[in-house]
Amino acid sequence: MKVIMFEGTSEEFSATSQALKASFNTSEPIGVHLEESLRVDNGTGRFVTRDEARKILSRLPLSQPLRKLLVKLRLTGDKFTSSDELRRITGYNSDQFRGMMGAFGRRVAKTVGKKVWFFKKDWDAVTGQWTWSLPSSVHEALDGLGIR
Numbered sequence: 001m002k003v004i005m006f007e008g009t010s011e012e013f014s015a016t017s018q019a020l021k022a023s024f025n026t027s028e029p030i031g032v033h034l035e036e037s038l039r040v041d042n043g044t045g046r047f048v049t050r051d052e053a054r055k056i057l058s059r060l061p062l063s064q065p066l067r068k069l070l071v072k073l074r075l076t077g078d079k080f081t082s083s084d085e086l087r088r089i090t091g092y093n094s095d096q097f098r099g100m101m102g103a104f105g106r107r108v109a110k111t112v113g114k115k116v117w118f119f120k121k122d123w124d125a126v127t128g129q130w131t132w133s134l135p136s137s138v139h140e141a142l143d144g145l146g147i148r
Contacts, residue, residue: 045115052112053141059111065090066100067147073119073134074142080122080131 048056062070068089073081087097108118120133134142142148 045117047117047120047135048108048112048137048141050137050140050144052116053118053138054144056108056111056118057141057145057147059107062147063100065092066104069100070134070142070147073132074139074147076133077139078133080120080124080133082124082127082131083129084127086132 057070069086072086072089083097087094090097090100092100104118108116117135118138120135122131122133123129124131
């Protein structure tokens, strides 16, 4: 059994409760499904389109650590990668990693808006860290820009 913590408004919780009820009737983990419903289905935001992702990625040059992170996530497909693994790949400590992700978040917000998500994220309660993946639109943008 996993412990699930919720962060958000009562409206967000209410909108998510239906997804949770459906998830409890299966043997699959609910983290990914919960993340998708929070970010796409209930109006709190959406994932970037392919064209928006291309604009974000080409707006400014990508740092080598960020490029390494994106390549790793692209190569893992739909699987989620832990923050620990991404820190190892980038060579960053926790503070540097958070700084890089925060700066990238500001890039996304300034390019396409605040309620548009570039990454899929899921909390792994067992390891106590975020895990990361990319929506298909970002995979397409990375392919189109030749980021491999």
